Amino acid sequence: EVQLVESGGGLVQPGxxxxxxxxxxxxxxxxxxxxxxxxxxxxxxEWIGDIKYDGSYTNYAPSLKNRFTISRDNAKTTLYxxxxxxxxxxxxxYYCPTNYFDYWGQGVMVTVSS
Amino acid sequence: DVVLTQTPSILSVxxxxxxxxxxxxxxxxxxxxxxxxxxWFLQRPGQSPQRLIYLVSNLGSGVPNRFSGSGSGTDxxxxxxxxxAEDLGVYxxxxxTHAPFTFGSGxxxxxx
Numbered sequence: 449e450v451q452l453v454e455s456g457g458g459l460v461q462p463g464x465x466x467x468x469x470x471x472x473x474x475x476x477x478x479x480x481x482x483x484x485x486x487x488x489x490x491x492x493x494e495w496i497g498d499i500k501y502d503g504s505y506t507n508y509a510p511s512l513k514n515r516f517t518i519s520r521d522n523a524k525t526t527l528y529x530x531x532x533x534x535x536x537x538x539x540x541x542y543y544c545p546t547n548y549f550d551y552w553g554q555g556v557m558v559t560v561s562s
Numbered sequence: 563d564v565v566l567t568q569t570p571s572i573l574s575v576x577x578x579x580x581x582x583x584x585x586x587x588x589x590x591x592x593x594x595x596x597x598x599x600x601x602w603f604l605q606r607p608g609q610s611p612q613r614l615i616y617l618v619s620n621l622g623s624g625v626p627n628r629f630s631g632s633g634s635g636t637d638x639x640x641x642x643x644x645x646x647a648e649d650l651g652v653y654x655x656x657x658x659t660h661a662p663f664t665f666g667s668g669x670x671x672x673x674x
Contacts, residue, residue: 483663493611493654493665509662543610549601549656550622552610 452553470544568666
């Protein structure tokens with residue numbers, strides 16, 4: 449059974465950094481490009497970026513490129529999202545689907561507030 | 563960025579009714595590899611998005627065949643032939659032809 453389990457969210461202050469994790473199981477993680485997608489409280493969906501199966505290449509939404517970094521550890525079948533200098537508009541539920549968008553985790557909530 | 567315009571924003575339907583949702587793109591979604599990376603998702607209340615359709619018209623694994631997708635270029639449609647109660651939720655289209663990938667604003671399906 450394919451599983452994607454996101455973690456690392458919570459309440460953070462503006463300007464802080466946060467690292468989200470996504471542990472994958474049930475498929476050959478190292479064969480798949482992976483994405484991060486977020487959904488705001490108003491239900492707007494936004495693609496953050498993706499990473500090649502071997503970690504050698506990343507794409508980002510231009511508006512987030514300077515603050516967000518995607519990485520992966522194939523040995524640990526884990527995807528990461530490093531968020532820096534977070535803002536209130538980063539408040540959202542974060543998902544880590546495969547790049548076929550066929551599997552999604554349950555999501556992890558991030559709330560940015562002082 | 564590619565803008566996807568979804569209409570309508572709300573659909574109020576009765577069980578058994580057939581409905582269509584439109585997704586129009588600000589530019590062609592035909593990729594240089596010949597594929598059109600247009601997806602449809604359903605997000606039921608309190609759940610993660612579920613992929614219904616990929617590459618415009620291909621049914622996702624385990625998705626009932628009352629769902630179908632069609633279109634090309636910039637105009638795409640999701641059709642539900644005979645809505646069932648479990649179909650309520652928000653439907654999104656998404657394009658993955660042009661980076662950054664983008665989503666439509668969603669269509670909320672309500673059961674009367």
